[in-house]
Amino acid sequence: MKKILFIQRLLLTILLVSCIKISSGFAGQSTSYIINPSAISSGGIKSSSANNSNLTSLGLISFSNISSSNYSGLSGFLVALAIAGDTIPPSISGVKFDGREVVKNDFIKGDALLTAVVQDDTGISLEASGVVIDNNTVSFSNFVSPASYDATSGNMAYQLSLTSGSHTIQIKALDLNNNSSTYVQTLEVDTGEIKAVSAFVFPNPYNPNQGKAKFAYQLNRDANVTLYLFNEINQLVWQRSFPAGGNGGQTGYNEIEWDGVTDFGEQAGNGAYFLRIVSGGKVISKVKVAVLK
């Protein structure tokens, strides 16, 4: 009987030691993760709400922290289990350049401010997450002001410094469980002579009785721009000017609305019209506009 009792104690001891070993093993990991202790519940890990402002006090807790402080023992073990069950990658949303969304091959300014929201319920690896510009990685942990990453809100800001040419810009995010997300965009920086590309009107043909037409175009850089609309015998019927930096004169996508009324106070008649996008006295793009009521 004593033998049996001894064996039971021995097995229990082995089990406890094993648990402690497991916990210690997690705590031994060197990578830091962002995690919000208050988010830990029996249901798993919820969105972060930690109030941390810098990398050293971001609420970063390693599993050693978990085991040694508030989440030692069984709690820490449950946290580990919760993290281990996370298969959802971080979210990267609201990516903007100078406050504007972009699509592939858009023009941006070389010093555009890249902003995004990078979040994950389990936390973001500051070392493994960051911005990648043409294969040059700058991790969140190495962000230097004005670059910033706020773990609480997930807001990220990074001032680009790009030369003219095509650039691949990525935002990579890795969470505690090695789930990763990547935002990739190829964009253009062109500080050369002003030009407008991808110039269109929508709809085409345009019916002034059914709303406004949209004149859309891409500028390679900020510039003062004037739009001229001529009729089929080259008589000017409408014009508008837009200062550099604002809609109509800003780098990238511009969209100007036209209500179909000419500068003569009349609704444009059916026929062909020719839009000229002009900057510095030079026509940088043209669009053929059909009006059909």
Add this chain to the structure above:
Amino acid sequence: MKKLSLIIILLFIGQAVLASSIDPLALGVGARMVAMGRTAAADPGNINSIFVNPANAADLEGLGLTSMYTNLSEDISYTLLGGGNKTNFGNLGLAYLGSTSGGFQLTTIEAGRVVGTGGSFDYSSSVICLVYGREYKKDLAFGASLKLFNKGFSSIAGGTGSGYNMDLGVIWKARPNLTIGLAQQNTLPASVAPIKWGTGASEGIPFNTKLGLNYVPREKILLAADLNYAANNPLNFHGGIEWKPIEWLAIRGGIDQVPTSSSQNNTNYTTGVGLSYKGFCFDYAYYYDTLLSSTNSAHFFSFSYQFASAPKKALPAPAVIQPKPEKEIKRPVRKTIEVPSVKKPLPKVKKPKPKIKKAEPPATKP
């Protein structure tokens, strides 16, 4: 007087109309007209000008043929073919002006952006102008023209439209070297003569009143001026000069005001040359657009034939009669006519027999 009143009413009936379609003839007819600042309201007898003011047709002296080509901003090209002739019942003219433009891109919205679908369609527009002009009195002429418009977008449902309108005009030769012209273009209001589209839409052609004059201050020089008035447009001026240093060469220049809004004009400049030989003329005009010179400036080319007098032939300045210094009057020298030696028998001339009255015997005295 009633007829005149009717004409005046017709001339101005269109002014109440708010219409918005384009009359392609407003582009100008013939490179010569364009080179002279698009002046043609008072240009009697010119084969091109008859399509601007139909009263100009009254002075056609014979067959005239004309053509023109231009490409505006590499966006839309225009071709003109026209002709006119003198007839016993008035003078007639017929012209076709057509334009085409391709590459209107179909678009859609993707991810909040306007993008092209890759598809495209074309646009074409034409006007056929039938002109009649006739002298009313020695120095006064009237004219009228009927214009048939066709416009349309290819491959677009309901994208074609057609309609008609008419011009009226009068020419007054105030002096031998001064002509005044008045033309009311697109006189009929939209309610009477709309352009009807396949979509069901109807619209008119805006009226335009042109008052012009031609003045020949001295031989080989012609000055021309037009004033244009249209609804919602500011009054705009057109002026031109033609100089013929030699019979077959004409050098031209002009200014052309174009409304850019309901209250503003933009002034453009024109120039050109004309070469003529036995009624055949080649004319070239360069239209310099000051607003967008790089793209909107355009070249115009015309080739024409005109019977009899050359278009806008510079009339001689009015003769000033001055007393000539007295000269010795040369009397014609009398020549002595030699009489041939052979004496021909003179024709017998019947001499009337003298009536001899017999004298009455004197009364005998008893």
